Amino acid sequence: MTVPGLVVLPLTGIPEITVDDDLPALLLAAARANDADLVDGDVLVVSSKVVSKALGLWADGRDRSLAVAAQTVRTVAERRSGDRLTSVVEAVAGPVMAAAGVDASNTGDRDDVLLLPTDPDAEATRLRETLLATTGMTRLGVVLSDTAGRPWRSGQTDFALGASGVAVLDDLRGGVDADGRPLAVTARAVADELAAAADLVKGKADAIPAAVVRGTPWAIAEAGAGARSLVRTGPGDWFGLGQAEAVRSALGVPPGTGAARDVGIASVATEPVEDRVARAVAVALRECETAGVDVGTSPKGDPELRVTAATPYELGVVVSRLQVALWGEGLDVDVPPEAPADAVSLTVTER
The missing domain is CATH 3.30.70 (Alpha-Beta Plaits)
Known part of the structure; x- marks a missing residue:
């Protein structure tokens, strides 16, 4: 599918989120203030961190290892750095990532650590349904983004932790490439690409937790498969252990x-x-x-x-x-x- 062009709009001015804040209302207000009112076909990418803050998903920061253990399904790899142990694990939230996504950065003035939502796809669906009901739109994608490293690559990038109303995977297998050759393995992780594109304007230290991706054909009318369907574990996991x-x-x-x-x-x-x-x-x-x-x-x-x-x-x-x-x-x-x-x-x- 050819995309003629995308526009990625940062939603600035969103205040520090606290428990029970009306996150959908704050996002719509930020869109309005940034001349980026949502329209049919938009994909709204929201940092999972602000969703976790609104849900009050805090844990005691004095012993982070306890929070990591509680959010871990299985350990993939672990390394020490001085007295600190870092574990790459399959998180309760779904992905395989460092420390189960338990995070102490961008937590406001608190010393506690923030946990990922247990069911990120459900939270993305809940946010999307509220936005649809409020705006009267019919086609809106919502991606909850987080940050992780990747096998065989240096650095971190944003990926889709949760998704709703987005065609998360563009499966090209069975088609042909530009030269007419059969495509046997190509399947684009569209939801991850949307999350990474939004991160280019959100940044990591700029207090911009959301962005609108406009001009994409990947927003759909139904909830869709969700981002958990992109997690590769079990027999298909080539990186099951370090x-x-x-x-x-x-x-x-x-x-x-x-x-x-x-x-x-x-x-x-x-x-x-x-x-x-x-x-x-x-x-x-x-x-x-x-x-x-x-x-x-x-x-x-x-x-x-x-x-x-x-x-x-x-x-x-x-x-x-x-x-x-x-x-x-x-x-x-x-x-x-x-x-x-x-x-x-x-x-x-x-x-």
């Missing part, structure tokens, strides 16, 4: 568990080889109660591991687990082709 977490999970140490805390969490900063070796050893020995690993230094200065076990079978198991655990830490190990039945020495190198 690289290190996938390795550790295979060895019985999944992220977000006491076992993961026991063996240690990787840092976001570059770490000494000794720290990474220590974590790998702790992971490898979790299922091998009668084995041991002494960490020393080879003549070349590389870490050297002397592995002992009660039986040749257990020795082989521990060595295999060490190889996998070290690989997850970005390290490799030289295993001698022949070794005694009760002990073996392994030299660790950078992979």
Whole structure:
């Protein structure tokens, strides 16, 4: 579908939102004040943060980790930065994102943290229906936007956390490209593109929580599938765990568990080889109660591991687990082709 041109209009002048504020009325007043009265076919993009504020979705900011845990379905990856632990999780709200979307920025003069709506699509529908009833319009899209990072890309971008009245996906599979070649996998995430376009005028620190996207063909008369339909989890999720977490999970140490805390969490900063070796050893020995690993230094200065076990079978198991655990830490190990039945020495190198 060809779009001749879009206009993105920021809605400035919206006051700090508090619980039970009439958000639809404030949005309509801001549109009027900015000469941007809503018309049929518009898509209104609203920061999910102001929706959460109007709903009073606050949690105690003194222990943010408790709020994150309460909003987490499963942990995907976790890293520490000093004393702070950051987790990428599947949030109760739907998306996979850092800290389940629990946020301490742009929270006014409060020290509490703000939570995402539990059902963002329902909140988008509720806002849209109120706006339609108030204005008499018949075709209006509403997108609740939030911010997150993406696999394989630096930086953050806005995406559709919730949506109503928007064709969230433009599925081009089964069609052809400009050269007539079949399209087999292309499906545009339109709702995310609308959220990102609005963010170009909303900004992150400008106190502009909403924008109107005008000229788009993607506003529809019915509520639509909602943004949760864009969340990819289960068998179709190629990023179900971080690289290190996938390795550790295979060895019985999944992220977000006491076992993961026991063996240690990787840092976001570059770490000494000794720290990474220590974590790998702790992971490898979790299922091998009668084995041991002494960490020393080879003549070349590389870490050297002397592995002992009660039986040749257990020795082989521990060595295999060490190889996998070290690989997850970005390290490799030289295993001698022949070794005694009760002990073996392994030299660790950078992979």
